[in-house]
Amino acid sequence: MILLENVSYAIESRELISGASLRIGQGEFAALAGENGAGKSTLLKLIMGLIKPTRGDILIQGASTRDRKVSALARTVGYLFQNPDRQLFGATIRQELSFGLDFLGVSKSDAESRVEETLGWLKLDPDRAPLSLSRGERQRVALASLFVRRPSLLLLDEPTTGLDYRECMQMMNTVARLNREDGVTVLMITHDMEIALDFAPRMLTLSGGRIIADGSTRELMRDEAMLKRASLIPAQMVALARRLGLAPGEADDADSLAEWVASSVKGGAQRAGHT
Amino acid sequence: MEPIILLEDVSFSYEGASGRALDGVRLSITPGEFVGVIGPAGAGKTTLAHALSGVTPHVRRGDFYGAARVAGLDTVSSSVAELSKTVGCVFQDIESQFVTTMVEDEILFALENFSVPRDEIPSRVDRALNDLDIADLRLRSISTLSGGQKQKVALAAALALAPSVLVLDEATGELDPASSVQVFELLTQLQRERGATIIVIEQKIMLLCAYAERLLVMDQGRVVIDGSVRRALEQPDRLLALGVNCPRVTTLAARLREKGLYHGAPPVSLDEAEAMVREALA
Ligand SMILES: Nc1ncnc2c1ncn2[C@@H]1O[C@H](COP(=O)(O)OP(=O)(O)OP(=O)(O)O)[C@@H](O)[C@H]1O
Ligand SMILES: Nc1ncnc2c1ncn2[C@@H]1O[C@H](COP(=O)(O)OP(=O)(O)OP(=O)(O)O)[C@@H](O)[C@H]1O
Ligand SMILES: [Mg+2]
Ligand SMILES: [Mg+2]
Numbered sequence: 001m002i003l004l005e006n007v008s009y010a011i012e013s014r015e016l017i018s019g020a021s022l023r024i025g026q027g028e029f030a031a032l033a034g035e036n037g038a039g040k041s042t043l044l045k046l047i048m049g050l051i052k053p054t055r056g057d058i059l060i061q062g063a064s065t066r067d068r069k070v071s072a073l074a075r076t077v078g079y080l081f082q083n084p085d086r087q088l089f090g091a092t093i094r095q096e097l098s099f100g101l102d103f104l105g106v107s108k109s110d111a112e113s114r115v116e117e118t119l120g121w122l123k124l125d126p127d128r129a130p131l132s133l134s135r136g137e138r139q140r141v142a143l144a145s146l147f148v149r150r151p152s153l154l155l156l157d158e159p160t161t162g163l164d165y166r167e168c169m170q171m172m173n174t175v176a177r178l179n180r181e182d183g184v185t186v187l188m189i190t191h192d193m194e195i196a197l198d199f200a201p202r203m204l205t206l207s208g209g210r211i212i213a214d215g216s217t218r219e220l221m222r223d224e225a226m227l228k229r230a231s232l233i234p235a236q237m238v239a240l241a242r243r244l245g246l247a248p249g250e251a252d253d254a255d256s257l258a259e260w261v262a263s264s265v266k267g268g269a270q271r272a273g274h275t
Numbered sequence: 276m277e278p279i280i281l282l283e284d285v286s287f288s289y290e291g292a293s294g295r296a297l298d299g300v301r302l303s304i305t306p307g308e309f310v311g312v313i314g315p316a317g318a319g320k321t322t323l324a325h326a327l328s329g330v331t332p333h334v335r336r337g338d339f340y341g342a343a344r345v346a347g348l349d350t351v352s353s354s355v356a357e358l359s360k361t362v363g364c365v366f367q368d369i370e371s372q373f374v375t376t377m378v379e380d381e382i383l384f385a386l387e388n389f390s391v392p393r394d395e396i397p398s399r400v401d402r403a404l405n406d407l408d409i410a411d412l413r414l415r416s417i418s419t420l421s422g423g424q425k426q427k428v429a430l431a432a433a434l435a436l437a438p439s440v441l442v443l444d445e446a447t448g449e450l451d452p453a454s455s456v457q458v459f460e461l462l463t464q465l466q467r468e469r470g471a472t473i474i475v476i477e478q479k480i481m482l483l484c485a486y487a488e489r490l491l492v493m494d495q496g497r498v499v500i501d502g503s504v505r506r507a508l509e510q511p512d513r514l515l516a517l518g519v520n521c522p523r524v525t526t527l528a529a530r531l532r533e534k535g536l537y538h539g540a541p542p543v544s545l546d547e548a549e550a551m552v553r554e555a556l557a
Contacts, residue, residue, distance in 0.1 A: 035451045036423030082422045082449065083370065132289075135367045135445070136316030158422070161448040162367065164315040164478055166518035191451050194523065231453035236481070236523040236545060243549050254523050258530030261555050265536060268556070 001026045001153060001185045002047060007056035009046055016042045018209045020056075026152075027183040029176070031196035031217060034206035035231035040189045041082055043206065044155050047187070048079045060153070075104055078151035082158050082189075084142035085131070093141055094119070094126040097148050104149060114148045121147075121174065135162040143171060147178070154178070156188040160195060172199050197221055197235040197252065205230045222248045278344075279440060279472050280304040280327065285341035286496075287322060287331055296322040298496035299341075304474070306439070309466050311487030311504070312476040315518035318493040320476045321367055324444040326350065327474070329358040346440060360389065363438030365429050365446035378420075378428050379404075379413045385432040403435035406461055408454070422449040434461055441465065443475045447482075455479065459486045481522045484508070484543040492517055508541045524548035531555055 002024040009017040017039050024030055032040050045051045046058060049065035058065045060073065081087050090096030097118055101111040119126050122144045124133070130141050139162045146154065154175065160168045176199055178184040190196055196203055196217055203220050205213040207230040213220050220226065221238040234242075238252045251260040282302040288295045296319045304310060312320055325331035329350045332339040343350040346361040366372055375381045382403050386396050404410040407427040412420065417428060426449050433441060441462070447455040459482050465471045477483055483490060483504060490507045492500035494517050500507055507514065511521045511529055521529075524542045528551060531537035536555045542548040 036427065036449070036454060037421045041421060085368075085370075132292075134317045134321060140316075158449060162316075162445060162478075164313075164318075164518045165480075165520040166515075167316055168478075191449075191455075193452070228453075231451040233452040233456070236548075237527070239545055240524070240527075240548055240552070243545070244552060254526040254530055257527055257552075258534060258536075261531060261536060261552055262534050264556055 001028070001061060002187065003059040004047075005057050005059075007046065007053045007058055009042060009051065010054045015054075016209050017046065017053075020211050022204065022211060022214060024185060024187060026185055027179070028202060029179045029186045029200050030188070030202040030204060031200035032187060032189045032204045032206060033191065033193070033196060033230060033232055038206040038230065039209040040206055041157055042209075044079070044157055044187070044189060048077060048155055049073050050079075076151055077153045077155060078146035078149060080142060080146060080154075080156045080159055082161075084135075084139045084162075087142050087145070088130040088138060090130060092127050093122070093124055093130055096130050096141055096145050099145065101148065114150075118144045118148045136164060136167055139163055140167060140171065147174065150182075151184065153185045154187070156186065158189050158191070160190065160192060168195070175199070191232070193221065193227075193232060193235040197238065205232070218249050218252060221252070276305045278303040279306040279346055280474075281342075281344045282326070283342045285326060285339075285343050287326065287337055287339050289335065289337040292337070295496050296337075297326065300326075300496070300498055302491070302498060302501075304472060306472055307466060307470045308489060309463070309473045309487050310475070310489045310491060311483035312474065312491045312493060313478065313480065313483060313519050314491075314493035314499075319496040320493055321444055322496075323493065324364065324366065324442050324474075324476060327440070327442050328362050328364045329353065329355040330364075361438060362440045362442060363433045363436050364442045365426075365433045365444065367444045367446070367448070369425050369429050369446075372429055373417055373425075376416055376418065378409065378415050378417060381417065381428055382432045382435050385436055389436055391436075399435050403431040406434060406457075407431040408457070423451060423454065426450055427454065430458060434465065437465060437469055438471065439469070440472045441474070443473075443477070445476055445478065447477065447479065455482060462486070480520060484522055484525075492519060494518075504543065505540055508543065511541075524551075527551075 004020050004022045007020045008015055034040050046053055049070050052066055090099055097115045175186055179186050200217055203217040204211055213226050221234050222242055224234055227234055237254055237257055241252050251257045282300050285297055285300045286295050287297040314320055322331055325335055326343055327345055333355050348358055375384050382400050386399055404413055407430055409427050430446055447458050462473050466473050487504055490504045491498050508521055508525050528537055528541045537551055542551050
């Protein structure tokens, strides 16, 4: 689905991305993390074709981003900017969602039912102006306007900033459902290691323009030295499990840690009873 | 002690909006408090921050009821400029907040505008840039910075002024985890060294747990929980109903309590959680 071969990107003489290679298959869900200024947004813009690599090549569904217009790519790729206000144009929420669906070749009745369905999920007054909403509400409208287009690839730049916990879970569950049921490929930038661990089986870490780690999120979450290089802090339960000497993956959420404590206590009591 | 912030039955509705963004808010904050504010989207957190800085009702217009006093100034009869001498703010919509185009100028501008003595200015600019670890961005144009770097510039400009009241509205939203911790350390420093009053609106509950002494939970324009962070965490279900999660360590404590393995107060840090588990295992 996404293929990067030794991609570099420079502005003037500054290299913002250096020698990035990666392959993300159809239906994968990957998190992209790293310190402020690491180059995460730049990498996402390169994949979307908004900017072109200085060296190397990027293939999306087999076609190079050099040869394809962004507008062509936008038919199948949903891209969320780091600042949602960059993509809100409509006078009302309903308009915002309907915008461009005819251009995608969606029939009028299909468009209407998609918009209604998404409005039901959004739970906001469809006649309100997007720019009069609170930041979290604007973020959700921006995401909803991607969902109505039914993209096969979602490129999300910090989709949960500005959202409260409930909205964050609602939003992430929607993304997870699209990934699971419709096979939508997801590449999501996040600083939140709890979210990365809960939702993304795979994690890429970028630091100083280079990919310094690419692998299973559970395993990388244990690599505190690598995380530290990228200004990241491991998810709380993983850090606790490591401190308690558990093997990676043995228990890395609150429920399984509680189970582990309970069975250790029981085991300990039984052993004590035998002596 | 005299409160530095006193809101008496403050209500506000935006021009043309049907409901109230603030609905009878009463709040008294004493100098030197570190207060965290959390709550669902649309709860009125930003409107509260605006009410403290005078943006509401002076810039964001609407119907304002009740009285708000900040550092002895009535926010309705005082101008935003007057208020900004004591109240520093970093708002959620960062892009609209910059007044210059270069990183260094942004911090210089803040200091020059607030009549900081000339000879102090260079060292304060240096310190602010170093504190936020952005000295290398000094001569960069703000528009070319990454999202998190922009937030750091806004924070550096606000911190350089060392205001006696500092209000941050989700100002660490785009920071990487290590930088977020760094900002909370700097806020604590400002509070301890200068006796500054800190009000942080923040969705990162773990940071509020580690740094804030008092937590306000807002919902539908009201302050519905006001107390110590630990007290708030004792009612995880109520928090969840308000769209606020507890840190995972607190969830773990709740699970252990259900199993009869823990009876103490909810932990708020990893160290406390480790102690809790070791005690249960002992
Ligand atoms: N026009 C430009 N000129 C010089 N440097 C630039 C330009 N545009 C971006 N950069 C730099 O490129 C680096 C990568 O930026 P990018 O926005 O990709 O970072 P990021 O990883 O998304 O960071 P954040 O977490 O803060 O959003 C940053 O150091 C940024 O300052
Ligand atoms: N300019 C405006 N005009 C009309 N209504 C507004 C305006 N700004 C905010 N509101 C409404 O006022 C209420 C409170 O908004 P506010 O921005 O204070 O919420 P918030 O708690 O900061 O939310 P968030 O977590 O999303 O930032 C919301 O219902 C919002 O839709
Ligand atoms: Mg970015
Ligand atoms: Mg807000």
